[in-house]
Amino acid sequence: xxxxxxxxxxxxxxxxxxxxxxxxxxxxxxxxxxxxxxxxxxxxxxxxxxxxxxxxxxxxxxxxxxxxxxxxxxxxxxxxxxxxxxxxxxx
Ligand SMILES: [Zn+2]
Numbered sequence: 001x002x003x004x005x006x007x008x009x010x011x012x013x014x015x016x017x018x019x020x021x022x023x024x025x026x027x028x029x030x031x032x033x034x035x036x037x038x039x040x041x042x043x044x045x046x047x048x049x050x051x052x053x054x055x056x057x058x059x060x061x062x063x064x065x066x067x068x069x070x071x072x073x074x075x076x077x078x079x080x081x082x083x084x085x086x087x088x089x090x091x
Pocket of ligand 1: 017018019020021022046047048049050051
């Protein structure tokens, strides 16, 4: 099944959703504040059942206000994808 959504790092293969089995896994960025400092949460989530993977927290001294800059950051994407792919058993 073809999806219009283009993964940011296509060569990085994402495991299917552990709940519904979907392979439509997407990247999400959220801005937050920790101790008055700007921080970002990254996560992969399942487009079909809306479950979220582990959140990767990134604190930065630099404010990134440009949403597309955040959403296109391959470094952040890779961290979120690796967290998503982590399972208790690696089978
Ligand atoms: Zn799912």
